[in-house]
Amino acid sequence: MAIIVEAIKHLFKRPVTLRYPFEKEAPPKGFRGRPIWDMHRCVGCGLCSRICPSGAIEMIGRGHEASIKHYVDRCLFCGQCSESCPRNAIRLMNDFEHASYSRDSMIYEYKRES
Amino acid sequence: MSYGSMIKVPFGPQHPALKEPEHFLFEIDGDIIVNVKPRIGYNHRGIEKAFERRTYIQNIYLAERICGICSDAHTTCYTQAIEELLDVEVPPRARYIRVIVAELERIHSHSLWLGIAAHEIGFDTLFMHLWRDREAVMDVLELVSGNRVHYAMNTIGGVRREIASEIIPKIIGSLDFLEKRTKYYMKVLRSEQTVLKRTVDIGVLKPEDAVELCAVGPTLRASGVKNDVRRDDPYAAYDEIPFNIVTDDGCDVFSRILVRCGEILESINMIRYALDHMPSGMLRVRVPMAVKPGEAVSRVEAPRGELIHYVKSNGSTRPERYKVRSPTLANIPALCKMLIGQHVADIPIILAGIDPCFACMDRLVFVDVKTNKKKALDFESFRKIVRKQRELL
Secondary structure: OOOHHHHHHHHHOOOOOOOOOOOOOOOOOOOOOOEEEOOOOOOOOOHHHHHOOOOOEEEEOOHHHOEEEEEOOOOOOOOHHHHHOOOOOEEEOOOOOOOOOOOHHHEEEEOOOO | OOOOOEEEEEEOOOOOOOOOOOEEEEEEEOOEEEEEEEEOOOOOOOHHHHHOOOOHHHHHHHHHOOOOOOHHHHHHHHHHHHHHHHOOOOOHHHHHHHHHHHHHHHHHHHHHHHHHHHHHOOOHHHHHHHHHHHHHHHHHHHHHHOOOOOOOOEEOOEEOOOOOHHHHHHHHHHHHHHHHHHHHHHHHHHHOHHHHHHHOOOOOOOHHHHHHOOOOHHHHHOOOOOOOHHHHOOOOOOOOOOOOOOOOOOOOHHHHHHHHHHHHHHHHHHHHHHHHOOOOOOOEOOOOOOOOOEEEEEEEEEOOEEEEEEEEEOOOOOEEEEEEEOHHHHHHHHHHHHHOOOEHHHHHHHHHHOOOOHHHHOOOOEEEOOOOEEEOOOHHHHHHHHHHHHHHO
8 A cells, every 4th residue: 555645646647648649749859760861962872772771771773873762661760871871961850750551652762853 | 196186277378467479388286386388489580590691780780679678788799799709899988888778778677577567466556657757767768879669879899879968967867766766666565565465475486496497687686696797797887887786585576576676776876877987088999891700609687687699700791690598598497497386376477577578589490290300491491481381372
């Protein structure tokens, strides 16, 4: 019965959980979210696609014409791509809501403007 | 034994105690367990094989996914093994950061276990309260590493992220809160009849049995044996940080609860000391992609006990053989010993008492039933079997 005082006190307190879809807590600074590519900086070296532990990054084409396909359904959000990029072209975003009913909608394509 | 009164009760793979599938066959006489036969292998994921098909950098993230709760322990163990092969010295600051993250993880793992233990004995109020307060350490981990579960802090040759000076006050604040709460819970656990009646003198493991059956971690320390890899074979910065090894002489489930509570308090002090005495300097050294041929074994004190990784390299960018011995596997023989002579109703809390993580420990061997021969499969023949089954479907 030692916990009963604590338990009764909590009846008069606000819930500690958030009502999620309506209330959201912002992720902290430095959160590892979805990576995005800055194609102005990308030189198409292909290091990100080779180092990715889960094969979530596909490079189409070669060198300066290459475009990037990112499969979020496979992504581990480890941030190794952004760490390995020699040109700092990959940045990790703050968003964390990637769930979807189809895998096709979870592919992000990064193309060069020509 | 009276007129064949022995009844065999299968427990699992789907069972009410734990979320993971594992089978135990209990032979019971009346309500007393006479014999236990564990059968492991329901959750084998082929991770050791997967190690051989990925590069050393990619394997860091694979090692992390061996376990969701002790993810940092697995990466520390993995990177230490590779660093030994590469003959690389980790910078002092990185060693301190490894300790801080490892101890934060220990706090989170032990408070998770305390909640589960409370749930197994049917004390859900305590379970909810414990898990609410656990969020404080989860938030700190997210702040430090950028993710709640898979921290990805370790890399070969150091750590990946800095603990910035502006977040240190926040960490200290959370630690103060956790210390206050853990002390309160210790007071509650010691006086609460619901806990005492379900855990005192339940699942007794005598010190000599614990040593003989090679129990590890809090399970061993709750039998009064002072054994801790952090003290016996110091890694990271554990040789520079003062700490006590928490033990208890009760040898039962209740002393396992007390040992884990005590370890939370020890970890809080260690993190405070590490944050104060963290040297400045670089975080990592650059290492080559290919690792020279050789073998290495690395040991880490994971929250559940001693964790061993073995790696064999052949000079390429991928390991030739990788082996993981997770703490739960070492605790299974001790678990069987604890269960004998106990009541059926106490099975869940004794099982949960070793803080099992069955997915981490599962082993698999193919046995030809006709010839009783054992064999291991290589990746190609495994692939063939999978293809054949797919065609059949």
